[in-house]
Amino acid sequence: MAKDPICGMDVKEEGALHFLHYEHETIYLCSKTCKETYTRPPGMGKPTAKKGILGRFLEKLAKQNKQNYGDTPPKCH
Ligand SMILES: [Zn+2]
Numbered sequence: 001m002a003k004d005p006i007c008g009m010d011v012k013e014e015g016a017l018h019f020l021h022y023e024h025e026t027i028y029l030c031s032k033t034c035k036e037t038y039t040r041p042p043g044m045g046k047p048t049a050k051k052g053i054l055g056r057f058l059e060k061l062a063k064q065n066k067q068n069y070g071d072t073p074p075k076c077h
Contacts, residue, residue, distance in 0.1 A: 002016075006038055018032060
């Protein structure tokens with residue numbers, strides 16, 4: 001059994017889906033989220049920052065759609 005350094009959960013080495021090779025060690029993580037947290041360079045901000053960017057992007061997209069199509073959403077067919 002290996003230990004996830006992020007959340008402290010026990011991770012089975014065999015068939016592990018999320019792991020990284022770090023120098024001569026293999027680090028096992030329970031989930032993609034923990035892996036991303038582990039690999040994220042310091043100063044990149046909290047996971048919520050990513051959501052903020054996506055939120056802004058979607059807002060921009062909605063604004064563009066409004067400009068292109070007015071208040072009525074585009075219809076299919
Ligand atoms: Zn974890």
